[in-house]
Amino acid sequence: MPLKLERQENVSTLRLAAAPVVALLVTLVVGAIMFIALGQDPVRAFTIYFIEPLGDPWTLQELVVKACPLLLIGIGLAFCYRANRWNIGAEGQYVAGAVLGSWLALATHGTDAGPWVMPAMLVLGAVGGALWGLIPAFLRVRFGSSEILTSLMLVYVAQLGLDYLVRGPWRDPAGFNFPQSVTFDDVALMPLLFEEGRLHGGIIVALVAAAAATFVLGRTLVGFSIEIGGSAPRAAAFAGFDERRVTYGVFAVSGALAGLAGIIEVAGPIGQMQPTISPGYGFTAIIAAMLGRLHPVGILVASLVLALTYIGGEAAQISMRMPFDVTRVFQGTLLIAILAADVLVRYRIRRVEGTSHA
Amino acid sequence: MTVGVDAATDLPASILEAVGLTKRFGALVANDHVSLAIRAGETHALLGENGAGKSTLVKMMCGLLQPDSGELLYDGAPAFFPDPASSRARGVGVVFQHFALFDALTVVENVALGLPGHEPLPALAARIEECVHRYGLAVEPWRRVGELSVGERQRVEIVRCLLGDPRVLILDEPTSVLTPDESENLFRTVDLLTGEGRAVLFISHKLDEVRRLCHRATVLRGGKFIAEVDPKQESSAGLARLMVGADVPRTPRLVTHEIGEPRLLVRKLDVAGDGSRGSALHEIDLEIRAGEIVGIAGVAGNGQTTLFEVLSGEKLAEDPESIVIDKVPAGALGPTERRALRAGFVPEERLGHAAAPDLPLSDNVLLTTHGDAGIVSYGVIRRGAVKDYFQRIVKGFDVRFGGRDPKARRLSGGNLQKFVIGREVLRKPVLLVVDQPTWGVDAAAAAFIRTTLREKAAEGCAVLVISQDLDELLEFADRIAVMSEGHLTAPVPVAETSREAIGLAMGGAHGAHDVGRDGAAQTPAGEGADAS
Numbered sequence: 001m002p003l004k005l006e007r008q009e010n011v012s013t014l015r016l017a018a019a020p021v022v023a024l025l026v027t028l029v030v031g032a033i034m035f036i037a038l039g040q041d042p043v044r045a046f047t048i049y050f051i052e053p054l055g056d057p058w059t060l061q062e063l064v065v066k067a068c069p070l071l072l073i074g075i076g077l078a079f080c081y082r083a084n085r086w087n088i089g090a091e092g093q094y095v096a097g098a099v100l101g102s103w104l105a106l107a108t109h110g111t112d113a114g115p116w117v118m119p120a121m122l123v124l125g126a127v128g129g130a131l132w133g134l135i136p137a138f139l140r141v142r143f144g145s146s147e148i149l150t151s152l153m154l155v156y157v158a159q160l161g162l163d164y165l166v167r168g169p170w171r172d173p174a175g176f177n178f179p180q181s182v183t184f185d186d187v188a189l190m191p192l193l194f195e196e197g198r199l200h201g202g203i204i205v206a207l208v209a210a211a212a213a214t215f216v217l218g219r220t221l222v223g224f225s226i227e228i229g230g231s232a233p234r235a236a237a238f239a240g241f242d243e244r245r246v247t248y249g250v251f252a253v254s255g256a257l258a259g260l261a262g263i264i265e266v267a268g269p270i271g272q273m274q275p276t277i278s279p280g281y282g283f284t285a286i287i288a289a290m291l292g293r294l295h296p297v298g299i300l301v302a303s304l305v306l307a308l309t310y311i312g313g314e315a316a317q318i319s320m321r322m323p324f325d326v327t328r329v330f331q332g333t334l335l336i337a338i339l340a341a342d343v344l345v346r347y348r349i350r351r352v353e354g355t356s357h358a
Numbered sequence: 359m360t361v362g363v364d365a366a367t368d369l370p371a372s373i374l375e376a377v378g379l380t381k382r383f384g385a386l387v388a389n390d391h392v393s394l395a396i397r398a399g400e401t402h403a404l405l406g407e408n409g410a411g412k413s414t415l416v417k418m419m420c421g422l423l424q425p426d427s428g429e430l431l432y433d434g435a436p437a438f439f440p441d442p443a444s445s446r447a448r449g450v451g452v453v454f455q456h457f458a459l460f461d462a463l464t465v466v467e468n469v470a471l472g473l474p475g476h477e478p479l480p481a482l483a484a485r486i487e488e489c490v491h492r493y494g495l496a497v498e499p500w501r502r503v504g505e506l507s508v509g510e511r512q513r514v515e516i517v518r519c520l521l522g523d524p525r526v527l528i529l530d531e532p533t534s535v536l537t538p539d540e541s542e543n544l545f546r547t548v549d550l551l552t553g554e555g556r557a558v559l560f561i562s563h564k565l566d567e568v569r570r571l572c573h574r575a576t577v578l579r580g581g582k583f584i585a586e587v588d589p590k591q592e593s594s595a596g597l598a599r600l601m602v603g604a605d606v607p608r609t610p611r612l613v614t615h616e617i618g619e620p621r622l623l624v625r626k627l628d629v630a631g632d633g634s635r636g637s638a639l640h641e642i643d644l645e646i647r648a649g650e651i652v653g654i655a656g657v658a659g660n661g662q663t664t665l666f667e668v669l670s671g672e673k674l675a676e677d678p679e680s681i682v683i684d685k686v687p688a689g690a691l692g693p694t695e696r697r698a699l700r701a702g703f704v705p706e707e708r709l710g711h712a713a714a715p716d717l718p719l720s721d722n723v724l725l726t727t728h729g730d731a732g733i734v735s736y737g738v739i740r741r742g743a744v745k746d747y748f749q750r751i752v753k754g755f756d757v758r759f760g761g762r763d764p765k766a767r768r769l770s771g772g773n774l775q776k777f778v779i780g781r782e783v784l785r786k787p788v789l790l791v792v793d794q795p796t797w798g799v800d801a802a803a804a805a806f807i808r809t810t811l812r813e814k815a816a817e818g819c820a821v822l823v824i825s826q827d828l829d830e831l832l833e834f835a836d837r838i839a840v841m842s843e844g845h846l847t848a849p850v851p852v853a854e855t856s857r858e859a860i861g862l863a864m865g866g867a868h869g870a871h872d873v874g875r876d877g878a879a880q881t882p883a884g885e886g887a888d889a890s
Contacts, residue, residue, distance in 0.1 A: 058385040204612070218739050219741075220737045220739060221724075221734050221737050221738060221739060224721070224724055224728070224739060227721075227723075230715050231715075231716045232713075232717070234707075235712070235714045237672050238672060238705060238711055238726075240692050240694030240697070240728075242692070243587075285531060350441060
């Protein structure tokens, strides 16, 4: 019997807010089934995944370190998604930002360049990401190509470009032929917040970005033009908001924040350039943005939740010899559950009679 | 189809009957024990003001809403319609005011989407042609809906309903978007349908039409059944009194003020058509002075939408000098800059163009006021100022809605239109361009809107009204021009023209040929525009 989705007129705020929570619960159930199928005790697996990391100060710090790029990228994506522009290529913009920022670190390597290097790297990181993000924006505005495809494909271009650089021009001559750059000088590294652990200054940047985004999206005309451009394009044009400018703007912001996340990660926890600089932050941030309801505060919470799946996944790799792909499955299940919950909250399913019975 | 007779009343048997339907939305009783019988072979009018409960009643009769109490009878037996599909299956077809058509698809594709099963398109197209000929509906199956005028789209919706062979056809404000000729054609179609023993429920606020066309009229007011009358026995004023509960004032049209400076000057405005959407404009000349209302009549799809967009700045003119607002060349300015010249615009489409359907009303205030002093400072929205402005619209223009600040889509058409008009009027514009001011709006709200525009003109605003409702223009415009095939005739004072002259200038193609607008294409543009 065919099914039909019908839009519901009255959707309570409570139900909208509950959707992500329900999605998380569904993900846990699916996860439990998966663990049982893998022959593991689901209770023990969940303890290792989600409980143990929270009891350890070191992993708590690590949680924040992993949430940092997700938060930065997720906020940028919220700009795009609110405007109904589907930037799927944050991973590529992250890489592009990391590459341009690292260029300065490597160019000044071994010189007595002062403390201006780190801020300049951040600026270059943002510029790199923004430029990479503007490519799909330009293609959409000029040729009407789908930004979903172009932004995604540019991820692979960026990743392969990075691969070439670290295996070629940027390879550390004293690095035993390993495909990695020299370790950055101190002036090119993110300052640590505490002596112990890996908490770095990037977290401050991310929190400032979240506060700024909350303000811009909620209180300014720019935020309003993004919102209305996404929800009613013709009304936005009537209001005098230029659709092309909004497209360029949200991709630039989104790319810049992803690029910033990239250079912060490279100059922070990693400390040098290598072929892989992200465990898929740019894609996981899509989930963070959706789970966080495209609101910076929500994305902050969602980033911590998703960071937990990364940490738990690492722990499970070690103590249960679970493949890291399990984490990916978790994250993917979560995204599908959120999207499904969103649909089910806004629409109701009805069975449609196929034939007339008059 | 045979027409049974109800033995008790000696009237034709009712096909669909509502008995004591009640529907509550929270504290609001939208329908309070409303009864209505639609009988075979008759055209039944449903009359009522905005918010009188007409839409609620129609939605219950077709299964979109479920009544809280009361019941529906179908052929005299209790019927339950859990959804529109089940009512459709029993032979109840509805043509709503807002069409549900996909612009990018052809007529036949759109029709196919609404039908169960998988009929091959050519076969369906043949069935459409047959239906078109039988009822004189002028629809071409293979055209893209995006290219069609509002009137043509309505005919597509009607054809779509008729292919389901309905016994009851419900038409929601069908003539609000039609020219007099198109309306005549629709009436002929309705007569053919009732002649076959079908029943038509005709929702309208145009009392003359109801009196001419309908055999019976049910009047609702405030959610309650007021009367069932024979409209042919009532005067228009009498019907209006029943609807409103008081006498409806006609718009005062005495000009007691000076006509002043030109506020809008359009000189040799050419706009190239862009294919499927938006027709071309050819050498438009127009001058509107402070204190006057100029009306543009014409059949939908003759360039009015393009004209509106090029005046509002959504489309730019090639020559900046071709549009002059209050002495400033404005052809190259965007909407915000034109509003800064104190021009105000009200588009035809309320949802999606004049207002963002899913944003709350207070946000919709910002849509056209964000450039005005005090609303936004240094890029930051001043929420307090917006709320104040919102309250002023609501109070000054009697906008009614449930809740404190609902989404625009939750408002009825009339109330949203009052909101949209109020939003512009409170900006104290020197030029107001309004496209279809009373499209699908009930009589009282329409009168209110016309009076408001009249008052603005009296205060020295120049008002341009684009309307397909010729009666409306004749009632309250000072001068009337006619748009046809992208050409505009010179405006003439209302007193010096006639319905007939204007009708002729509209293109003269409708009614004469039942192929519709294609006939118009052969008529030299501007022919019969002797009014100029």
